[in-house]
Amino acid sequence: MFSENPIIRRKTKKIYVGDVAVGGDAPITVQSMTNTRTTDVEATVAQIKALENVGADIVRVSVPTIDAAEAFKLIKQQVNVPLVADIHFDYRIALQVAQYGADCLRINPGNIGNETRIQAVVDCAKDNNIPIRIGVNGGSLEKDIMDKYHEPTPEALVESAMRHVDILDKFNFDQFKVSVKASDVFLAVESYRQLSKQIEQPLHLGITEAGGFRAGAVKSAIGLGMLLSEGIGDTLRISLAANPVEEIKVGFDILKSLRIRSRGINFIACPSCSRQEFDVINTVNALEERLEDIITPMDVSIIGCVVNGPGEALVSDLGLTGGNRKSGYYLDGSRQKERIDNDDIVDQLEKKIRAKAAQVQQTIATLKPE
């Protein structure tokens, strides 16, 4: 594997969302947001657990009403992953959910009214030792900023964000992270670039309202890929009009593609063509689904024929190269004597990948410092 990774991460302040570090030298975290009604505790807990299962580091839950705050209390008792309570205007909800164990408040201090209210929220965050996320969105900029810039521009988004930052500075509160999201890739990217030069707090990346699964994933990969490759970003959320579980998977896929953070299997597969010796597409799809529980980082190449199979297998932890009726199988780049029957390829590969993952995991454990 070509191992060089030229990304130099921007230095940021480390904050904690529950026990998950964000910023500084902490791994870039992947988060999502529930889309169930928060007052439906059972459905929301089930969705959070599904997100935990695919590796979500942090989950955001919308808390629009006092009833939702009461539900948040019950939800928080039933899940392990840190929860960010998303509040927009009513500062009393922030005070309530902080008492109920929220691990972070997503609230813009400039939107909650007079200084007494802001002071109450900041004091409450300090007392409960929880951070705040300032979230600016190109679609909901303040009226006077829109009057000044006429349309959402990077300068407009950053000015809006800095207003909230300045308020928290005034109240001597530095435990916060900031997002400046936009649905336009270039607008979001330039906004984050500019903001990254002005504050040392961690940045929460996202292309907001990115669209449906396919287009949204592509847009997010391009936007976040540009920023992450410049070292900008400490946590991210992929916003998709799709199951939130997909947001986590796409988030990890982006980090994996940039070799920033690995989780689970990185499948290298050819698109297949008439040379394929087995059904590459169905094999890869079946394996991806069956092996979702594996969190060990490893490269597995599934290639339909000898044109590219041996080359990819050489740089994979486990490789398969399609052959006539039986396919060649590689471990750590070495061709094994055993060949795998093409008729039983999925079951056989699943077993072998699981065995290899256990071995890689063992090696990782022995290499970890005490």
Ligand code: SF4
């Ligand atoms: S590796 Fe072989 S089967 Fe796969 S696309 Fe290339 S030529 Fe076709």
